[in-house]
Amino acid sequence: MLELLGKNAKKAAILLGKAGIEEKNQALLAVADALECKKEYLIEENQKDIEYAKKNHMSEALIDRLAINDSRIKGMAEGIRQVASLEDPIGAVSDMRKRPNGLMIGKKRVPIGVIGIIYESRPNVTADAFSLTFKTGNAVILRGGSDAINSNKAITNVIRETLEGCGVTPDAIQLVTDTSRAIATKMMQMNEYIDVLIPRGGAGLIQSVVKNATVPVIETGTGNCHVYVDKDADLDMAVRIIDNAKTQRLGTCNTCESLVIHKDIVEEAVPVIVSALKAKEIEIRGDKESRNLDSYIIPATEEDWGMEYLDRIISMKIVDDMDEAIAHINRYNTKHSEAIVTENYHNAQKFLNEIDAAAVYVNASTRFTDGFEFGFGAEIGISTQKIHARGPMGLEALTTTKFIIYGDGQIRG
Amino acid sequence: MLELLGKNAKKAAILLGKAGIEEKNQALLAVADALECKKEYLIEENQKDIEYAKKNHMSEALIDRLAINDSRIKGMAEGIRQVASLEDPIGAVSDMRKRPNGLMIGKKRVPIGVIGIIYESRPNVTADAFSLTFKTGNAVILRGGSDAINSNKAITNVIRETLEGCGVTPDAIQLVTDTSRAIATKMMQMNEYIDVLIPRGGAGLIQSVVKNATVPVIETGTGNCHVYVDKDADLDMAVRIIDNAKTQRLGTCNTCESLVIHKDIVEEAVPVIVSALKAKEIEIRGDKESRNLDSYIIPATEEDWGMEYLDRIISMKIVDDMDEAIAHINRYNTKHSEAIVTENYHNAQKFLNEIDAAAVYVNASTRFTDGFEFGFGAEIGISTQKIHARGPMGLEALTTTKFIIYGDGQIRG
Numbered sequence: 001m002l003e004l005l006g007k008n009a010k011k012a013a014i015l016l017g018k019a020g021i022e023e024k025n026q027a028l029l030a031v032a033d034a035l036e037c038k039k040e041y042l043i044e045e046n047q048k049d050i051e052y053a054k055k056n057h058m059s060e061a062l063i064d065r066l067a068i069n070d071s072r073i074k075g076m077a078e079g080i081r082q083v084a085s086l087e088d089p090i091g092a093v094s095d096m097r098k099r100p101n102g103l104m105i106g107k108k109r110v111p112i113g114v115i116g117i118i119y120e121s122r123p124n125v126t127a128d129a130f131s132l133t134f135k136t137g138n139a140v141i142l143r144g145g146s147d148a149i150n151s152n153k154a155i156t157n158v159i160r161e162t163l164e165g166c167g168v169t170p171d172a173i174q175l176v177t178d179t180s181r182a183i184a185t186k187m188m189q190m191n192e193y194i195d196v197l198i199p200r201g202g203a204g205l206i207q208s209v210v211k212n213a214t215v216p217v218i219e220t221g222t223g224n225c226h227v228y229v230d231k232d233a234d235l236d237m238a239v240r241i242i243d244n245a246k247t248q249r250l251g252t253c254n255t256c257e258s259l260v261i262h263k264d265i266v267e268e269a270v271p272v273i274v275s276a277l278k279a280k281e282i283e284i285r286g287d288k289e290s291r292n293l294d295s296y297i298i299p300a301t302e303e304d305w306g307m308e309y310l311d312r313i314i315s316m317k318i319v320d321d322m323d324e325a326i327a328h329i330n331r332y333n334t335k336h337s338e339a340i341v342t343e344n345y346h347n348a349q350k351f352l353n354e355i356d357a358a359a360v361y362v363n364a365s366t367r368f369t370d371g372f373e374f375g376f377g378a379e380i381g382i383s384t385q386k387i388h389a390r391g392p393m394g395l396e397a398l399t400t401t402k403f404i405i406y407g408d409g410q411i412r413g
Numbered sequence: 414m415l416e417l418l419g420k421n422a423k424k425a426a427i428l429l430g431k432a433g434i435e436e437k438n439q440a441l442l443a444v445a446d447a448l449e450c451k452k453e454y455l456i457e458e459n460q461k462d463i464e465y466a467k468k469n470h471m472s473e474a475l476i477d478r479l480a481i482n483d484s485r486i487k488g489m490a491e492g493i494r495q496v497a498s499l500e501d502p503i504g505a506v507s508d509m510r511k512r513p514n515g516l517m518i519g520k521k522r523v524p525i526g527v528i529g530i531i532y533e534s535r536p537n538v539t540a541d542a543f544s545l546t547f548k549t550g551n552a553v554i555l556r557g558g559s560d561a562i563n564s565n566k567a568i569t570n571v572i573r574e575t576l577e578g579c580g581v582t583p584d585a586i587q588l589v590t591d592t593s594r595a596i597a598t599k600m601m602q603m604n605e606y607i608d609v610l611i612p613r614g615g616a617g618l619i620q621s622v623v624k625n626a627t628v629p630v631i632e633t634g635t636g637n638c639h640v641y642v643d644k645d646a647d648l649d650m651a652v653r654i655i656d657n658a659k660t661q662r663l664g665t666c667n668t669c670e671s672l673v674i675h676k677d678i679v680e681e682a683v684p685v686i687v688s689a690l691k692a693k694e695i696e697i698r699g700d701k702e703s704r705n706l707d708s709y710i711i712p713a714t715e716e717d718w719g720m721e722y723l724d725r726i727i728s729m730k731i732v733d734d735m736d737e738a739i740a741h742i743n744r745y746n747t748k749h750s751e752a753i754v755t756e757n758y759h760n761a762q763k764f765l766n767e768i769d770a771a772a773v774y775v776n777a778s779t780r781f782t783d784g785f786e787f788g789f790g791a792e793i794g795i796s797t798q799k800i801h802a803r804g805p806m807g808l809e810a811l812t813t814t815k816f817i818i819y820g821d822g823q824i825r826g
Contacts, residue, residue, distance in 0.1 A: 097788070099786070103777055112800070113769075195800075196800050216632070216800050218800065219629070234822070240824055241824060243824075356526075358816060362819050363819075364818055364820025365824045368818065368823065374816070375512060385629055386526065386608050386629075390814055390815060391816045401803055401804075402773060405774045406761075409777070411656075411777075411780070412778050
């Protein structure tokens, strides 16, 4: 079954690689309209997943990830329209130059081919992934989690029907409906049919893909993001940023999970930070130094420094100086998003230079690490690895280049 | 032992990431001089490998790959000097723009960190790999083949001594001296210490790395490269290009291994091509149609269409039209380098558009796919995968970016 999807995808990729941008944009706009038109159907199917999740006592944060409602459908459709309005990166030739022997060598941007996406929970990924892979001339094979299977099927059905209505191959998007682990593992090793695999989900899923895949992987998304409050921080700003980074949405990978605070500012900073987080019912797990300052803070274990809670919990660590802060963050972070709050020019630059992460912020919330917020029109995921793409991935991350060379009989001497 | 190399490399990478470009360039120039100064030592050590290879009846092509002589040492040194003269890509910030909320978001080019290279035979890879990884602020862990162990140790020794003399950490380059398979496999799974793995060698080595690695891999180099002689080819040019692409050097991945010829031109083309290849003692394995034209051609099996011979053998296939040629090449090629010989504008453009390979040529030899020939100053390998880098990889392929974001208190609404 999976091999058939692979073959279909390869055929679709050849057709999509030749499709014109007008044809692709019209299909995208039709899909956006169709998702809004069929919102009752989508919400109805999503309801099956939500009920199942509640029955299984899934956490509040995870149910929030799973839910489809009017505004999220509007978000999906708007995301697709935004992608349709973006410039087509495919076909552009850059860096064309003449070598001393007369060869003209340039780089042409082309689709990758077939992209596999293995994801959990959030059904809006289905629509996002389709719009970006389709716009860039790729075929996509999606394998969502069992939690969202009804929602994913419904979204895929609407997209495939719409494509067919537009005279475009529906195999541009295919969903693996068998959500077993064995099938997922098989998909990770389909080197013959899949050019790149993008996992989106929790640490367990991502580690399983990294470990089992023989297809090239773009590692995405677990986020143990830190906010570092420097000795020269504006404390009001620090509290606003921490509150936003932790509580604006609990279940996302750019949510702040860890606080690091300079010792020179703890006496003023800790009480106001604790008070803000306490008001939002956030549990704080801190080191000994922080617990000495506020009895609301409970002990952190070594494990807490590396945790992505996705829940009403945060860790707190007091450091002696900026080097300790940087070393602590680089040791325990997941290379996702890190922020410093400071009014000190030198410390801001040092943080930007020395922190090893996909996105490094001065005086802003880590919650901005997102394709829409970065102006990409949507995102296929947030890469936390260092090759191919790093940080929020938009259109360009879904393309590759080939060298094209114009000669007039050159041979190598 | 390997873990110690990993730890040393990580420490070295932090130092190299902060090193200035002057410091790096001076060390590179010192290394280039040292390799030339110590050429007797290098050739002496290389001779041990050559003698061992001869004793083991290694093929002519493989012994050619292994050999170090005056001109190859000069080539290594010149390659390093060229790298020293290249602009430093590290630290450049691109695409800095202001979002509507006032956030300033840009992409800063940074080193990848620790790069692992697993390679076979050619000892000049040791010097090339060092120069490019060092210039870009990365630490490198090299694992060469047992065939070249004496040569690789000698080159590494010269480089490490020179770095130490320059006050630079010698752990910028480390060689794994245990050439067992078990150690190679362990290296492929050192996700904690190695950021990216680049295999360079034959199909067996590369497939083993793709299959066993959990560290992200950039797949390089096996080349089943085709020359397609179109019906509208200039035949003199076709013969010159085929002769060069096949015989200028037998053992490289951009050597032509397969010929595809349009049926309308076979009667004139096959005799002259056969005559040129026969003169160089190249065996030709062809399909039935080609064998009917010349008795020098022996039968090809299905396996021949996919072979990288690296030897005095080439395959020949006659096609009915250009679509068959493109389909044949896209089916059997290794996505490396492909060339068309034609005077026809439409066919040239169609070939450039539809062939799926890292480098696609019109009227030139496939032998040009090379970092030096492309003007990169050297190369770390030729990527045949589609993510991160494709084709000859120079400095930029050894870097990544991080987003840096300047805010003034922004939170997400």
